[in-house]
Structure formats: structure tokens, C-alpha cells
């Protein structure tokens with residue numbers, strides 16, 4: 001076999017025909033999805049994909065580089081507020097405002113990465129937590145950001161209105177295609193990045209920062225870089241989220257959201273891009289839809305709601321949502337540290353050796 | 357002029373003088389060994405050279421350039437690579453990825469060219485660089501006989517194999533000086549024999565200068581050009597193997613340890 005070809009295969013995005021087939025099939029499925037899905041679900045899907053983008057980015061930091069962040073709602077907020085603010089105050093078109101806001105988020109990521117050089121584990125967790133809270137409060141006190149009243153997203157115009165060229169996305173479905181395309185680009189980029197030099201440096205830092213350093217990896221550069229990239233992803237996700245929701249206020253980006261993001265990555269599987277995608281999908285679905293379905297189930301729904309009223313707080317089924325999330329976390333950590341990705345690997349193995 | 361020189365190197369931890377006024381010189385393309393009982397400061401000398409610790413005083417000179425104060429990654433870029441006594445591999449990565457990380461300083465692919473590699477496929481800068489460096493690493497895989505475990509995760513490898521992967525990773529950096537901290541520890545006789553040959557090859561074929569810490573006296577005596585013996589952080593003697601072996605203080609230090 002031609003030697004060069006063999007080495008290229010090591011880093012090729014799609015290694016085999018089987019993977020190519022299933023990736024293509026899945027993409028076709030996703031692109032035709034709006035045809036057979038009710039509109040409510042398209043809205044849900046949009047939120048899911050936004051969270052997928054964020055989780056893939058967060059996983060680069062947590063899963064690949066081994067740093068923790070409890071402040072990603074902050075970057076998410078910078079993306080959302082930044083995009084809308086740049087559009088409404090400076091008349092910058094969406095296509096530029098979104099990446100610009102993401103770069104602002106990345107800059108804040110870089111800044112937050114600096115203390116990460118000295119802090120580890122619980123200390124880093126507290127520092128990032130503080131960052132998330134600070135962003136939320138700072139935004140909440142500034143009137144140009146709508147203060148506590150929040151902000152409305154302007155129409156989502158993909159054109160450049162000033163030059164008389166407008167292309168407004170009005171429906172959830174058209175927004176779905178936009179978000180999906182961006183997500184595919186972001187995911188493919190992440191896969192590439194993790195397979196090449198920068199990704200290897202991240203993994204090296206995670207597994208042994210001392211060996212990474214001795215082999216020539218500059219910890220200052222690569223740790224802050226991991227924060228910046230991860231924040232960039234969160235910024236893009238936030239900018240898109242602003243338009244999916246249409247309205248948001250500082251409390252949208254609270255501390256719990258940061259924790260939920262982290263849960264997505266851990267449940268999906270640390271250090272696996274496929275895992276981040278699965279984790280974000282599952283957790284978002286649980287949060288947005290499962291509870292609603294359960295509450296509408298005859299008998300069971302009413303029963304759980306009355307239990308919740310009696311024993312927990314009045315917010316109703318969300319109490320069970322939190323409990324379920326907690327149980328899933330504990331279960332994953334005890335039974336499958338690799339998360340959903342680990343489960344997926346097992347199923348694949350099972351089917352490959354089936355029926356033996 | 358000798359390639360590498362350490363002058364009056366000292367460091368203490370709390371009250372303990374781990375390395376105490378140690379000086380030595382290493383000739384280009386030689387094997388220079390450091391021996392001494394447990395806790396005598398051998399690993400600490402390596403940690404000082406590779407920039408993990410900063411000495412309290414003294415100089416570390418590579419071709420006349422003082423390396424003291426440089427961070428470990430800068431020292432790696434100067435061409436000094438090492439292995440660790442307690443193996444520091446990237447456990448959850450494959451053997452190939454571990455070795456490829458050794459090429460880090462010789463590669464340029466950054467965030468943008470890495471992330472967009474697919475877009476330009478085989479012709480992309482990232483892919484070209486990747487292929488070129490994989491070819492280099494493949495030579496090391498062949499040299500250390502790692503072909504069979506090439507794509508395995510390091511966490512699944514036996515101890516002796518891990519030591520070799522670590523050696524391979526250090527070689528991938530194309531160092532001019534290689535620091536080996538007890539490379540044969542935990543290996544069986546057969547593995548030790550192979551290692552002996554490989555170290556000799558690294559010196560002769562790859563023309564790399566080697567600093568070696570070892571407890572296995574047979575290996576040390578057979579392989580070293582010069583030996584430095586230390587005890588409690590202080591230099592006892594430095595010289596040719598036969599001279600060091602017969603030195604009364606060396607015998608005492610070792611007998612004292614065993615007796």
C-alpha cells in the first residue's frame with residue numbers, strides 16, 4: 001500500500017465507507033426533518049442544536065483539556081447580548097455580528113483562562129462560577145443591555161440591510177436550517193482540531209501537564225487557548241439562541257444553566273465529540289419536553305404534580321426534572337464514566353459480534 | 357568545548373539540600389550516567405535541567421547558553437528531551453498520538469489550519485504536515501518495535517512497553533540531549549537487553565548525547581562513557597566507569613544502603 005495514503009487516513013474526517021454512509025444518511029435525515037415534524041418540535045430542535053454547539057465547545061475545555069468551567073452561561077450570555085447589541089446599536093449585519101460577538105466571548109475566555117494557569121480543580125470551579133455570576137449581574141445593571149427587563153432580538157436578517165439587500169428568516173424552520181449548517185461547520189471544525197496538533201496538545205495537558213510542558217507545549221498558550229475556543233463556541237451558540245428565543249433577560253443565563261451545560265458534557269461522555277452531541281440532545285430534551293409530556297399523561301401527571309405540591313415547592317414537575325437529572329448524573333458516574341458515548345461503544349461492539 | 361555543562365548547581369527543599377553544589381561536564385555524543393543511592397538527588401538534577409525546578413544557585417549551560425530560568429517548554433525547544441522515573445504518558449491517547457505529541461515543536465498547525473483541514477483535504481497545510489511527521493514517527497515505531505501496539509491506548513499497555521513509548525516520545529522531539537531516568541526499572545532481563553542495545557543505537561546511529569540515571573550496575577558499567585556518583589545531593593566522584601566503580605566512597609554509599 002502507498003505509505004502516504006495510509007498516514008492521511010489517520011486524520012481523515014471520515015475513515016470508512018460505513019461511516020460515510022451513516023453520516024450522509026443522518027445528515028439527509030436532519031435536512032428533511034422539518035417535512036415530517038410538527039412546528040413545536042422544530043423550536044425544540046433549534047434549542048437542542050444550539051446546546052449541541054455549546055456542549056461540543058465546552059467538551060474541548062473540560063473533556064479534552066481537563067479544565068473545569070462553571071461559568072459557560074456567561075459566555076453564552078456574551079454571545080446573545082453581543083450579537084443583538086451589535087445589530088441594534090451599531091447596525092452591524094447579523095452575519096458579522098454573530099462571529100464578532102463570539103470573538104468577544106473568546107476574548108473573555110482568554111481572560112478567564114489566565115487564572116486557570118494557577119488554579120486547579122475546586123479553585124478553578126469557584127473562579128469560573130464567579131465569572132458566570134458576575135456577567136449575569138453586570139448585564140442586569142446596565143440599561144443599554146435592557147437591564148432586568150431583558151432584550152428582544154431584532155428580525156434575523158441574513159443580508160446586509162444598509163446595502164438594500166435583505167433576507168429575513170421568519171419561521172422556525174428557516175432558522176433551523178441556518179442553525180443546523182452552522183452546527184455542522186462547528187462540529188467538523190472541532191473534530192479536525194482535535195485530530196491535529198492543537199488537539200493533541202490539549203489532551204497532553206489533560207493527561208499529564210508536566211510531560212506536556214517538558215515536550216514543548218506552552219501551558220500558558222494552550223490553556224488560555226482552550227478557554228478561548230470553548231468560549232467562542234459558547235458565543236456562537238448564545239448568538240443563535242437569542243434568535244431562537246426572541247427574548248431573554250439576565251436571569252436566562254443563571255448559574256443553573258452553567259451547571260446544566262456541564263451535565264450535558266459529563267452525561268454525554270468527556271472527551272468525545274459524539275458524546276457531547278448525544279448529551280446535549282438528551283438533557284435538552286429532558287428539560288424542555290419530557291416534563292411537559294409527563295405532565296400531560298393522564299393520572300401519572302396529576303399524581304406527580306400533587307406529590308410535588310405537597311412535598312416539594314410549587315413549581316411543579318420541574319422538581320422531578322432536577323431529581324431525574326441528579327440521578328442520571330450519579331448513575332453515569334458510577335456505572336459508565338464514559339457517559340452515553342461509552343454506552344454507544346458497548347452497543348456497537350455487541351452488534352458487531354452479534355449473535356455470539 | 358563540551359556540549360553540556362552544569363556549574364555549582366544547588367537546590368534545597370525546606371531544610372533539605374537535595375542537590376548541593378554539583379558540577380559536571382558532558383561531551384558531545386557520549387553516554388553520561390548518574391548513580392547514587394535512593395533519595396540522593398538524581399531525579400532532582402534532571403528536574404533542574406528540564407526546568408521543572410529552578411535552582412537556588414548555579415548554572416546549566418548548553419553550548420554556552422545558560423538555561424536557568426527558562427520554562428520547561430523553552431528548554432524542550434532548545435533540544436533537551438527526557439523520560440520520567442514514574443512514566444508520564446498521555447494515558448488516554450494512543451501510542452501514535454503520544455509519539456506525535458513529541459513532534460509538537462517541529463510542527464506549526466494552529467487553530468485555524470487545524471480546524472479547516474477537511475476543507476482543503478489532503479492538500480491542506482495541516483494534512484501535509486501531519487503526513488510528514490507521521491512518517492518520521494513511524495521510523496521510531498519501527499526502531500523500538502512498537503508496530504503491534506501502534507494504535508492502542510497507552511492505558512492498556514504493559515509496564516515495559518509504556519517505558520518504550522515514553523522513550524519513543526522523547527526521541528520524536530529530535531533532541532540533541534536525552535535524559536533517561538531509570539529506563540530499565542520494572543523491565544525483565546530480556547527487555548533490559550533490548551533496551552541496552554537501543555540506548556547504544558541512540559548514541560551511535562542518532563548521534564544523541566545521553567544522560568542516564570540507572571540502578572542496574574551491569575548496564576551502567578557496560579554502557580557509560582563517564583559516570584557521576586552522588587550521595588545526599590553531593591558529588592562523590594566523576595570519572596571513567598572503572599575508576600568510579602572502585603572508589604571507596606561509592607562502595608561505601610552502596611554498601612551502606614544495602615547493609
Ligand SMILES: Nc1ncnc2c1ncn2[C@@H]1O[C@H](COP(=O)(O)OP(=O)(O)OP(=O)(O)O)[C@@H](O)[C@H]1O
Pocket residue numbers: 369372374392393394395396397398399400401441
Ligand atoms: N518537590 C520536592 N519537594 C520536597 N522534597 C523533594 C522534592 N523533590 C525531591 N525532594 C527530595 O529530594 C531528595 C532527592 O530526591 P530525588 O527524587 O532526586 O532522589 P533520587 O536520587 O532520584 O532517588 P531514587 O533513586 O529513589 O529515584 C529526596 O529526599 C526527596 O524527598
Ligand SMILES: [Mg+2]
Pocket residue numbers: 398399400441
Ligand atoms: Mg529518582
